[in-house]
Amino acid sequence: MERAIADQLEALHPDAFGWALHCCAGDHARAEDVLQNAYLKLAQEKAQHDGSSSFKTWWFGVIRFTAHEEFRRLRYRESLLGKLLLQLSGTAHDPRPSPARKMEIDERTAELRRCLAQLPARQAEVLHLVFYQDLTLTEAANVMRVSIGSVRQHYERGKARLRTLLQPDSFHEAQV
Amino acid sequence: MKPKSDDDLLVIFAHARQCDREDAPAWRPELLDRPRQRPGFAWRWALATACVMVLAVFLTHMPRHEPRLSEALPPLLDSPPGELFASVEPPLLAFEAPSDFLLTSPLNRSIP
Numbered sequence: 001m002e003r004a005i006a007d008q009l010e011a012l013h014p015d016a017f018g019w020a021l022h023c024c025a026g027d028h029a030r031a032e033d034v035l036q037n038a039y040l041k042l043a044q045e046k047a048q049h050d051g052s053s054s055f056k057t058w059w060f061g062v063i064r065f066t067a068h069e070e071f072r073r074l075r076y077r078e079s080l081l082g083k084l085l086l087q088l089s090g091t092a093h094d095p096r097p098s099p100a101r102k103m104e105i106d107e108r109t110a111e112l113r114r115c116l117a118q119l120p121a122r123q124a125e126v127l128h129l130v131f132y133q134d135l136t137l138t139e140a141a142n143v144m145r146v147s148i149g150s151v152r153q154h155y156e157r158g159k160a161r162l163r164t165l166l167q168p169d170s171f172h173e174a175q176v
Numbered sequence: 177m178k179p180k181s182d183d184d185l186l187v188i189f190a191h192a193r194q195c196d197r198e199d200a201p202a203w204r205p206e207l208l209d210r211p212r213q214r215p216g217f218a219w220r221w222a223l224a225t226a227c228v229m230v231l232a233v234f235l236t237h238m239p240r241h242e243p244r245l246s247e248a249l250p251p252l253l254d255s256p257p258g259e260l261f262a263s264v265e266p267p268l269l270a271f272e273a274p275s276d277f278l279l280t281s282p283l284n285r286s287i288p
Contacts, residue, residue, distance in 0.1 A: 028199065
């Protein structure tokens with residue numbers, strides 16, 4: 001692999017993990033798997049940057065697609081084998097972080113993640129890409145493979161809904 | 177450039193970004209150089225090959241022609257050709273009942 005691409009990937013690695021984490025609904029183990037599989041696609045040259053968009057938006061699109069693939073695979077396995085394994089072992093994979101992990105995660109971050117999980121997936125994605133990854137709406141549209149008009153609509157509606165959810169009163173009421 | 181009214185969201189997301197960066201796994205450049213064999217991939221091939229072999233053996237040893245039941249069983253009700261009810265005495269067609277005169281047709285009645 002070219003040195004320049006490797007350097008770009010290294011620079012983007014923390015943000016790429018944050019994006020994978022969002023695509024996996026905050027599941028750290030799955031996010032690491034998704035990111036590793038995305039790197040594998042690059043190593044096997046199954047995904048190649050053609051230069052039609054910036055490297056970052058292309059790379060985030062690959063991660064998003066890989067996360068969706070992983071989600072479908074996981075759902076298939078759970079539908080067929082999950083119930084059987086659950087009956088045999090009596091345990092199941094819990095996507096939520098462990099109690100120790102919960103203590104480590106900052107309360108504000110956890111609250112943001114909870115609120116984003118209540119939004120429609122497209123709205124949560126565009127808010128993450130714009131506010132967390134600092135992408136423009138056009139770049140977010142490239143990553144999500146939707147039109148700029150659609151992204152703008154998700155962005156405005158998502159912001160309004162997120163603000164409502166993040167208000168302290170409504171948050172505590174929701175907990176009660 | 178985001179409008180100033182979005183600063184509240186920017187602060188929250190920036191905080192989350194900082195937390196996630198601390199938790200991010202370390203960069204491993206070897207991931208880009210060493211293609212990883214997907215676990216279980218060889219097992220799937222072995223299982224598919226075994227299934228094909230079992231199917232081939234089954235089809236090879238399966239009998240090619242199954243005789244029909246009517247051909248396989250011996251003839252139980254086979255009889256030599258001949259006149260129907262030939263052994264019945266007296267012959268049914270020659271039998272005359274005592275009341276047969278009542279069945280005489282008026283057309284056959286003799287004119288006095």
